[in-house]
Amino acid sequence: MKVLVPVKRVIDYNVKVRVKPDQSGVDLANVKMSMNPFDEIAVEEAVRLKEKGAAEEIVVVSIGPSQAQETIRTALAMGADRGILIQSDVDVEPLAVAKLLKAVVGEESPGMVLMGKQAIDGDNNAVGQMLAALLDWPQATFASKVELSGDKASVTREVDGGLQTLAVALPAVVTTDLRLNEPRYASLPNIMKAKKKPIDMKSTGDYGVDVAPRLKVLKVTEPAKRQAGVKVADAAELVSKLKNEAGVI
């Protein structure tokens, strides 16, 4: 089985995000960028499937600027086999991403699309679901456990009330949650070998997908500063304040 793993280059999760002075977006100049952590979990899961013999080939696809090659290389160093970069210097919205991925699925015919449940920049949590709808494939989102048997996948999801296990027929779209696995550190020899793995360079035009934005960003602002807290002398005062001042109990 071939596994397709879409990965996104996003602002590094350790970076303190700053809003541009004109409030048009987030300042990305000279900011460290890395692979979206949920996508890293997806790559790790795909590599584990390959190590178990359940997958034969892992293809990583990214949509973004030419620097997104670094993100693909990271995935190749972790154990993916080859990459596809669909170059775009403009921000591509979830629906357009899903349409591009649908076209890649058409060319690659993977048995599974394994991807992050959302990217930590836009937090849209939309592409996996849209892709499944466009492909008319089953979807299993927020996976915390993935098991394959024959042409079926059993996917455990963390839901409010506990754990829910779905059986989906392959091919399917599976999106990963935080606790699915702990991604490995790419070994130094594998980082060096990743350079020799192929990355296919494409552009959004190659797939005939209209990536013109349909959404308009009106304003981006920093979250309101948190007010300083107060110290209470004892539990009784805390309860009294919660009851009388905060009105939450």
Place this chain on the structure above:
Amino acid sequence: MALDPETRDQLIAAIRRFVAERLRPLEAQVAEDDAVPEAIVAEMRDMGLFGLSIDPAYGGLGLSMEEECLVAVELGRTSPAFRSVFGTNVGIGSQGLAMFGTEEQKARFLPRIASGELVTSFALTEPEAGSDSAAVQTRASRDGDAYVLNGSKRYITNADKAGLFTVMARTDPARPGAKGVSAFLVPSDSPGLSVGRPEQKMGQHGAHVCDVVFEDVRVPVENRIGAEGEGFKVAMQVLDRGRLHISAVCVGVAERLIEDCCRYALERRQFGKPIAEFQLVQGMIADSRTETMAARAMVMETARLRDADAPTTLEAAATKYFASEMVGRVADRAVQIFGGAGYIADYGIERLYRDVRLFRIYEGSSQIQQLIIARETLKDFA
């Protein structure tokens, strides 16, 4: 072999992340237990850290000196004890073999050194031979197709974990100085070889040094590195190279200390404002930053010279002298900026202050570096 910038950056980023996420959280525990957890050693093996300097033909990464120094700076951002786990395999424990060994010797040992299966150790220092390293008394007497080693070595890093020692021993008792010394590869399971208890040290807990005693240890002739009498030359070349690696580690520790100082100074308030706003504190930060940048520039410039096969004896000695003394001053200022907290174990600053003290002593003390620098400089005008 030089890496392309993109691959090099990915390599550095991977190590920086490993250090930040896996090693730094364990610093206090490693100091307390005086041991690096075996699971972490296994992760270091998986990452390929034991083979940084070893030729890819033998399973290593074959980094250039400049690349190795960039990696060493990153590894310097945490307790030096972590780097010691594989430090001897990258440097003094493997380089005699890598630089002067025969093809057969290299094929026999280097792949296992690169993978970390075999830990190596460098045994030069003796009770009576430290800075005066040509005064080696350990004897290697020829007996047929073997040498018989007798003597003892002191403060040998990683001796308790080593599977292979590079040992300097005197093959010609008629020649008292450097010329009578030869280098040998001695497996740790050789009958007659024993390793003492790890010493109680001032710092760098988790990295061990021990005595190594040789009592009639038979070493086959094919385990000699280079010709008879070439041991001192081997040792000096190995140390020359190691000085740059150590200097790069000093830069890393200094950068780490500056980071810790700045975070603390921005947070700690006195007289109604963060202490970072006081100019006397700023002066200490500025001095530390400036000296660290100078040391980094010396390390990188000398590493590039070495990669271009230029002689670097003077430059490596000057770099090691400056970088090790520099990190001592930076650590001292860090304790000062942290004030009372700098003297309390929980903050980890006093631990790094003790850890860096060793850099001015081992692989050639500051005073030995001064002698080399002066000797090489005077040569130009004699």
